[in-house]
Ligand SMILES: [Zn+2]
């Protein structure tokens with residue numbers, strides 16, 4: 001079915017910016033069909049916001065608003081020296097943020113071979129000209145890990161994931177991989193595949209202290 005929101009599908013370049021403006025970049029060719037929007041209520045995303053002392057990036061139920069897109073369409077243009085990397089455990093995903101104002105940038109797998117960056121909304125410039133992320137990127141496809149929500153979900157929370165959403169995500173990511181859109185990555189060295197910032201791994205006690213706050 002064609003809906004009015006499809007009018008917002010023309011690809012455009014979305015400005016990226018930390019809260020203080022030291023780190024900036026651009027997400028190229030984004031549209032509601034060029035990426036995957038989710039609201040993640042998982043405990044690790046909540047811990048990340050707590051580590052950064054940025055509870056403002058979570059919704060009232062503890063959800064993080066993310067947009068998954070391929071590495072190759074994300075560019076960091078200014079302030080890359082301030083980019084930092086955190087792992088909540090030695091097997092966790094890499095969580096990227098800015099040191100200047102502790103803005104979450106997004107999450108990636110430990111290696112750039114998985115071609116996806118999950119950008120956190122706090123690093124995206126939206127609200128300018130009154131256009132919300134929903135208008136710019138289409139509404140979130142679904143919510144995930146809602147069992148870890150810390151409060152009632154907002155009335156406009158997206159639905160639970162359907163099998164179709166998972167299948168669509170898998171085929172989209174496979175497409176990015178086949179088309180080589182995982183490269184170049186703004187967060188990994190494109191020759192050595194090493195993260196551009198050495199990941200800091202929380203010790204189990206640091207993690208427990210954070211979780212107990
Ligand atoms: Zn900043």
Ligand SMILES: [Zn+2]
Nearest residue numbers: 040041042045
């Ligand atoms: Zn999460």
